[in-house]
Amino acid sequence: MQFVRIDGVTIAYQVTATAPDSPVLVLINSLGTDSRIWHLVVPKLAEDFTVVTYDKRGHGLSDLASPPYGIGDHVADLVGLLDHLEFSDAVLCGLSVGGLVAQGLYAQRPDLVKAMVLADTAHKIGTPEMWSRRIAAIEEGGVAAILDDIMGRWFTEPFRRPDNAAYSAYCNMLLRQPVKGYTGTCAAIRDADFTEEARTIRVPVLCVVGDQDGSTPPDLVRSLANLIPGAQYEVIEGAAHIPCAETPAAFAAAVRSFIINDVKDRDHDGQAS
Template identity: 50%
Template sequence: MKMAELGGRRLHYRDDGTGAPVVFANSLGTDLRLWDAVLPHLPEGLRIIRYDKRGHGLSDCSKGPYKMGELVSDVEALLDHLEVREAVFVGLSIGGMIAQGLATKRPDLVRAMVLSNTGAKIGTREMWGDRIAAVEKGGIAALADPILERWFSAGFRRTDAFHAWRNMLLRQPVEGYLGCCHAIAGSDFYATTAALRLPTLGIAGSEDGSTPPDLVRETTELVPGSAFEILRGAGHLPCVEKPEDYAGKLTAFLRAQGHV
């Protein structure tokens, strides 16, 4: 386990391999294990960097609410700490919003991005306000079942592996979960993402109830020349349900950028 001290905050991260860097950012309510099943199917010769965002996993859980700019600054500081430049940044859900923010703020850090199951804007302030109120009253468990229905297809919810993901969600710090809910609620990247000019791949799950394919496609198409893929039979976390297919889409994109 590695911890980076970044100006008074500590982020847990993994830094594996050497070569061209690929950075992975997780969804709300998950930690860096989100990508475990994908990594064995990626080509050799990559430097794989994963991290737990603020308030998640083993990273520090500072008092919320958080702003998206803070989450972007966290990974910016981590990549500077690791002396990383020109990475391909893969972000899922809130991780995809972080990707958009980082690519806008620090184009030297991001040469290409993968926007997975995300949007330039996700939901409404009212929707997030309702979720925040429900979690404040009853904890994450109060919303766990509807959240997991959006995360995973019906078939995956009948597997043994599903219960591990349910436990991961329930064990996230409530303060960190709520902090990131506030960050999503206050974010709208439509204008800034439309100004980006870098290779971009969008990935959606056909059964995604949190960021439906049309939202992911709309966001991806803000960037001229972008590509878009749908993984059939997968929900909000296709890297969990369809890891080989997900890795195949990602590998093809990496090869197209000369990053492998």
């Protein structure tokens, strides 16, 4: 793990690559998780890509900074990280709120984006009232107050069996997230709406979703794909909201196939070269 200060905020990140000068793939984690959510897919993707993982502010080893946040705060952190690494023309793979961050980054800095994988996400997730209720519940009872409900959305029933050590570990990941970092990012999701921006995306996009996702169901993810000109849509069987953890081989295969077979070289303005 490495660290960088971006506008006074420490961001933890890691770059994994086995082939020099390979295409850059940035993995942006979901609400209540950190970069360890990708640990099963990174080895599968690093053979072909330079893989960047990092902890959003308020998550993992990155600074809490000053919650509540806007999606623009998360976007600024990622822009700063890419600038620090001198990476551009990257493929962004955003999971849940990570998909909102990817859409926000493209809206601000399309020169940095070659393509996007928008996983288990949407142009708008939930309602302001829903997010405000969740924030209030966590402020009153902590993250533990919503654990069972959230895990029921994140993972399928077979994965949530008591003897599954991986399931216990992901419960620990959520429970150990800073409350203010979690609720701060809830506020960012609550206030985010990329409906109009989605219509203007002009890079290759894959929208992918677990068939049993309880947070951003397949129909919602399909609605995002329908907004984006030329976007592909794929459903991963036997997965819920976190397919990179539950079905890592299928998730990595979908990402690899999309990038290798469908992403073409593009100029920084997003036009085909």
